[in-house]
Amino acid sequence: MSLTIQDLNLVVQIIDIATQRGAFRAPELKMVGELYDKTQEFLKEVAEQQQTQQGEDGGTESADEATAAATALTGEPPLTGGDAPTKSKAN
Numbered sequence: 001m002s003l004t005i006q007d008l009n010l011v012v013q014i015i016d017i018a019t020q021r022g023a024f025r026a027p028e029l030k031m032v033g034e035l036y037d038k039t040q041e042f043l044k045e046v047a048e049q050q051q052t053q054q055g056e057d058g059g060t061e062s063a064d065e066a067t068a069a070a071t072a073l074t075g076e077p078p079l080t081g082g083d084a085p086t087k088s089k090a091n
Contacts, residue, residue, distance in 0.1 A: 005046055012039050 015036045018024065024032050 005043065008039055008043055012036060012043065015039075 015032060019029070019032065019036075
């Protein structure tokens with residue numbers, strides 16, 4: 001069993017939800033926040049590397065497809081620190 005990028009996106013969302021629901025005590029928030037920030041930064045770097053590789057290799061999966069896959073897995077778009085991508089509808 002291996003850890004995937006989708007797993008890390010899910011961890012970030014779990015931290016966000018747990019924090020909103022008050023699952024952590026005040027002294028724990030700094031440590032949780034640091035883990036959240038480090039995970040977010042890692043995911044951002046991975047996404048940038050994937051986009052660079054796709055540009056060089058003519059990748060088979062677009063950023064929209066990767067976002068759709070993460071959304072299907074978690075029920076929510078991945079938290080990337082930016083605006084959520086808009087969904088395009090095929091006619």
